[in-house]
Amino acid sequence: MTATLSASKPSDTRHSVQEDVFAVVIATAMISFAVMLLRQAGVMTGGTAGIALYLHYTFAVPFGAAFFMLNLPFYYLALRRMGRVFTFKTFCAVGLVAFFSDRHALFIHIDQLQPLYAALVGNALLGVGFLMLFRHKASLGGVNILALYIQDRYGIKAGWLQMGVDISVLLASLTFISLPVLGVSVLGAVLLNFIIAQNHRADRYSA
Template identity: 50%
Template sequence: MSAALNPPGDAAPTLPSVRHRPHEDVQALLTGTLFVALGVVLFRQTGLITGGTAGLAFLLHYATGWNFSLVFFLINLPFYGLALRRMGRVFTLKTFAAVGLLAGFAQWMPQWIHIDQLSTGFAAVAGGLLMGTGMLILFRHRASLGGFNVLVLWLQERFGWRAGQVQMAFDCAIVLAAFAVVGWDQIAWSVLGAVVLNMTLAINHRPGRYMAV
């Protein structure tokens, strides 16, 4: 049937570009950050590490006991200058809102749900999928979770580098640094979680498909 609609050699029809409406952006920010926050809760309960500024916040949280949400929010502050210069005011404002929402959700969610038993393997896979899907939602509404996400999106728009692959490189560096604060088992499961997260982005967020514009 698809061959009849688009015979071989014919160009696929070009769909018109439709901007997201404000209420759609609000829904996406809430949904995306809620998904990521649930993944963060799964990782935190099982002692796993993720990448990006969230990974740095995890490292400091595990090493010092500092509040994850506060550390995550503060770490992202230096990146807003790059976001404003390279990605524009709208992107920066949405990213600031997303970071604040994630910090709040990650702080409050343990009061909303309580998990008595959680497999580390399940947390790695489900948490990676949740965080990857949440980040994808944010990317598609021209927002991010700050930090490396800002740099990754700029590199994709500027040079065409795949967001998932670049993010994976950063995440692997964070996971390697985690050897100082968590055990081998947590590192191995964290690597799996990082692969699941970034494969979600690499498959669904490619140049020429649905970009963060």
């Protein structure tokens, strides 16, 4: 009986196409809302999204367009190392975040938003959204692809590698944000990567 249950487990836990589509749409809507909170408060984050925010703050480039374009070079690595399905899901997720992130302002405007609140809540939402994508074999491209590949290949947790990259991006943002805002941005990045490191583990989840 035990052998039969073990043999049937992988097929029982594999996500269906409908589940993947629903998860990717919900995760990207959540992530794009989190980006809106960070933008409204002038808070930074790390990774590819942080670079896109840097371009947005410094050169007034629309976040969605910058985010989509920055991810283009990483699809080759995703295709070669992670497979066609992962690459397709990631391409869709990046496109949806790029689309949603510039649309939230049409429906909601926040007149006052405390940076610490935006950093903590925004990065918590980012963490949950990332976990949804990871568990449905997708990501937000860029550094996420590199971090997931290194985790799968060498066993280094994706969250810790992401944290190192994020801190570097945040330090570069000192050219246009104050030290207090940098401080809450770093705190938010630590929270985000702690959430990923604690919850994205191959030995705890398989689908």
